[in-house]
Every structure is written in C-alpha cells, then in structure tokens.
C-alpha cells in the first residue's frame with residue numbers, strides 16, 4: 001500500500017475514539033514480560049524455595065525447632081510449608097530487590113532509552129503513562145510473589161509428603177484450605193510491596209539514570225526495615241512501609257485474623273497516595289530533556 | 291483561530307527557554323506556513339532541538355506562546371499531537387524488542403490510533419523506510435541508519451498533518467538520504483507540512499520551500515528560500531580585458547564593483563536594489579565595446595548566507 005492509497009482512506013482506518021489506556025497497559029505489561037531481565041528475576045525468586053527444599057531434603061537431620069526461619073522445621077513433615085518458608089525468607093530482601101529494579105526503571109528507564117519522549121509525543125499522556133507504569137509494577141509484584149509461592153508448592157510436592165497443615169493456632173487444615181492460605185499470604189505480600197512500588201515510581205521520575213533510581217528504592221527498603229528494628233524509634237514504626245511486611249503469620253491462624261492485613265493495606269494505600277501524588281506533581285511538570 | 295490554522299502550521303511568539311543562566315532559545319517568532327517544507331537551520335548548540343522540544347510540549351517554555359496546527363500548546367497537547375509525527379534528537383527504541391514490536395508499542399501509546407489496523411500500518415511504515423526485511427530483528431542489532439529509518443517509520447504510523455523531523459538524515463547512507471528526501475517530497479505533495487532541522491544545507495536547498503536560521507538561540511532569518519538567498523543579492527562575474535569601460539557600464543546599472551580578479555581580467559560586480567536582466571547588461575557592455583570573454587550571474591549559495599548569518603567560527607557559541 002503506498003502513501004497515496006493511505007491518504008485516500010477514511011480517517012477511521014487510522015484513528016478511533018481515544019482509548020482509556022488499556023492498549024498501553026497491555027503493551028506495557030507485554031514489554032515488561034518480554035524482557036529477559038524480568039524472567040531472570042522471577043527465576044531467581046523461584047530458586048529460593050527450591051534451594052530451601054533441597055537443603056532440607058539433603059540434610060538428613062531434622063533442623064531443631066526454633067532455629068532458622070519459622071516453619072523450617074515443618075518442611076520435612078509437610079511439603080506445603082516450603083511456600084511459606086520461601087515467602088518468609090524473600091520478603092525482607094529478595095522481593096524488595098526485584099520490585100525496586102522494576103519500579104525504579106519505570107520512568108528513568110524510558111528516559112535513558114530515549115523512548116520517553118516518543119511515548120509522550122505519541123501522545124501517551126503523562127498522567128496515563130504514570131498510572132500504566134504503576135499498574136504494570138503492581139502486576140510484577142503479583143508475579144514475583146507467585147513465583148516464590150508456586151515454585152515452593154511444586155518443589156514441596158515433589159520432595160516431601162503432603163498432608164493437613166498444622167496452623168500456628170494448633171488447628172489443622174486440609175490441603176485445599178492450605179492452598180487458599182498460601183494465596184492469601186501471596187496477596188498480603190503483594191499488597192506489602194505496593195507502597196515500595198509507589199516510592200520507586202516517584203524516585204524514577206526524578207532522574208534519567210535507572211540504576212540510580214533502582215538502587216535508591218532498594219536502599220530505602222532496607223533503611224525502613226533497619227529503622228523498624230530500633231526500639232528507640234517506637235513512635236515511628238507504625239508509619240514505616242515495611243512495618244507489617246512480616247505480619248502475614250496472622251493468616252495462619254484459625255480463625256483468620258485480618259487485623260494486620262487491614263492495617264497493612266491501609267498503610268500501603270497511604271504510601272500509594274502520597275508518593276503517587278509526588279510522582280504526579282513531578283512528572284507532569286518535568287521538562288523531558290533526555 | 292481557524293484562519294490561523296490554515297495559514298500557519300507552526301507559529302511561535304517570543305518563544306524563550308532558559309537553562310540556568312543560558313538562553314537556549316531566545317525570543318523566537320517562528321512562522322511555518324501550512325503545506326511548506328520548512329528547513330530549520332543553525333549550527334550545533336544554536337537551539338534547534340530545544341525549540342522542537344518546546345513545540346512538542348516535552349519541555350515548557352520560560353516565556354512565549356506556541357500554536358501548532360492552529361491550537362495552543364501545550365494546553366491542547368492531547369488534541370494536537372495525534373496529528374503530528376516527530377523525530378526528536380535521534381531515534382529512541384527498546385533495544386530488546388524487534389523493530390516491528392517497537393512500532394507496535396509506540397502506536398499503542400497513542401490512544402487515538404486504532405488497534406484494528408495496527409499491524410497493517412506498522413508494516414506499511416516499515417516498507418516506506420525500507421526496513422521490511424529487518425522488521426523482526428532486535429533493535430540492538432540495528433545499525434545507526436537503520437535506527438534512524440525506524441524513527442522515521444514511527445513518525446509515519448498514521449497520516450499526519452505535520453511532521454517535525456530533527457536531523458532525519460543523520461547517519462543515513464547516500465541511498466537512505468535520497469530516499470528520505472523523496473519521501474519528504476512525496477509527503478509534502480500530499481499536503482503534510484514538514485518542519486525539518488538540519489545542518490546539511492545542500493539538503494535543505496534541495497527539498498525546502500522555506501527556511502529559518504537559528505544562531506545562539508535567536509532566529510536570525512526566516513522566509514522562503516529565494517527570499518533568504520536573495521537578501522545577499524546576486525552578482526556578476528565578468529572576464530574582460532577592458533576593465534575601465536566595463537566599470538563605467540556597471541556603475542550605470544547601479545552596480546558596485548567589488549574586486550578585480552588576480553590577473554586583472556576578471557571583475558566582480560554586485561547588483562544594487564534593482565536587478566537588471568543579464569542580457570541588457572551584456573548588450574550594454576558590447577555596445578560600449580567591452581570585449582566579453584565570459585559573463586556569469588552568481589547567486590550566493592545558501593551555505594554562504596548561512597555562514598554570513600551565523601559567523602565563520604568553528605567553535606560552538608555557547
């Protein structure tokens with residue numbers, strides 16, 4: 001088709017009513033998951049429960065109760081615990097690390113690749129782009145958490161016996177119920193990572209150097225956890241975005257206690273609102289000179 | 291507004307952009323007529339790319355006003371930009387995606403571009419820049435010229451009313467340069483206004499109808515190509531042994547004799563405000579018994595005008 005043919009066609013062939021941004025979101029997610037880096041991170045995350053399971057399987061002696069991560073002593077009795085241990089181990093560092101990479105890359109990565117100016121000229125719309133970037137990061141949070149949970153479940157089934165799970169409250173639940181609990185924990189951890197994602201998004205609007213934004217985001221997640229461990233800063237703890245990160249044990253009681261889930265969700269929403277607003281303020285007024 | 295829309299595709303009023311203490315763009319009043327192929331000239335660092343960023347709403351002006359296709363920028367950005375295709379300071383792509391995937395991505399970013407015809411449009415755009423065969427190749431494996439072509443393809447995904455091309459032939463081979471030139475002519479023929487920045491003057495001379503020259507952030511000249519060339523005036527190069535008689539004739543026509551040639555047989559005379567027809571001048575010379583060995587009317591090249599306007603120096607001004 002030559003250009004002359006094209007210009008003879010009605011406008012509707014090329015343009016439609018402005019879409020809400022769904023095509024851009026689909027494209028954003030597909031670009032994210034077409035990067036080798038994304039899969040490398042998901043694979044590393046999946047490796048964590050696998051390593052744990054192998055370590056437990058290969059050492060004949062049962063680890064003494066009370067040493068190592070919680071539930072570790074249960075793993076050899078019941079493979080379903082591999083997921084729990086994997087998630088517990090990943091929350092402080094590995095998950096924030098990968099989320100920091102993705103969130104820090106959102107805007108700064110586009111700027112450094114030179115694609116940001118073309119997205120904005122398209123025009124993607126600055127607000128729309130920011131929202132799409134955040135949603136894609138949230139999708140990554142889900143994928144990252146599920147990578148650990150699913151890899152843990154699979155390797156647990158492969159290496160250990162499966163049976164009813166004994167909860168922290170002493171009650172026993174069936175295998176099916178324990179899968180639901182695993183998914184709940186995955187949801188809890190995903191929510192936990194949303195505040196950090198918003199912080200990363202904001203930092204990413206401040207620079208054209210993605211590595212800088214990634215490193216800053218990851219460092220902040222560590223700083224938050226360090227501050228949370230200092231008893232002198234008791235007053236600050238409920239405001240730290242990492243405060244409820246390990247609070248998902250409540251979901252392993254019978255009946256389920258939703259308190260920490262609620263507090264966590266509220267706190268994370270606060271971070272999303274504040275840092276979302278900061279990112280918006282910064283990005284919509286920023287000169288794109290990259 | 292509507293009358294302006296049909297008259298000028300781009301109009302700026304006192305457009306200014308300050309970086310710290312430096313005025314990268316300083317009081318620029320651009321007038322790009324609708325339907326023109328407009329050359330935007332200027333040495334390195336003169337503010338061409340910065341002006342383009344301001345036009346497209348990538349950066350905000352320190353002061354001044356912009357009208358694109360008859361609408362104010364950046365207020366009407368969402369309505370204007372779908373009608374504008376652009377290449378700004380070189381192409382920018384995702385190296386880990388193929389050329390075609392990159393175009394899909396950027397097309398999806400335009401909320402107005404319909405997804406129904408997306409793959410056909412991407413294919414057509416790739417064909418037009420001669421990249422069909424490399425469509426599936428990852429962009430990190432593209433050469434500089436291939437990336438540049440892909441950047442132009444991106445600007446052509448949808449028929450546009452205005453194309454803003456910042457140095458479109460940068461890095462292209464001679465064939466590529468020629469193709470871009472004929473592509474620009476073709477698009478212009480269909481009524482697309484084309485705003486093309488370049489420092490390749492020969493290129494601008496070949497394709498542009500209008501031009502503007504930037505120097506140190508200021509617009510130092512603007513107009514149709516013949517207006518721009520004309521300001522310096524044409525001159526006559528005469529080869530003749532009868533120097534004095536020739537000077538008398540030239541003076542009669544209000545021409546000023548600039549310099550005698552090295553061997554004393556060559557004369558350079560520039561026209562005054564009136565430009566008499568060359569044949570009248572030659573007839574007068576012959577009548578005055580001046581032996582004419584050769585007689586040439588020279589028009590200053592755009593390059594000469596460009597150097598006159600922006601200075602000889604090689605150093606970047608700022």
Ligand SMILES: Nc1ncnc2c1ncn2[C@@H]1O[C@H](COP(=O)(O)OP(=O)(O)OP(=O)(O)O)[C@@H](O)[C@H]1O
Nearest residue numbers: 289309314332333334335336337338339340341608
């Ligand atoms: N991000 C920036 N911060 C500070 N100064 C800048 C920035 N971008 C450009 N400038 C300055 O603005 C001036 C104009 O730059 P611009 O990129 O518009 O030039 P140009 O005419 O496009 O040059 P070239 O022909 O080399 O592409 C230059 O002096 C440059 O140093």
Ligand SMILES: [Mg+2]
Nearest residue numbers: 338339379456
């Ligand atoms: Mg430039």
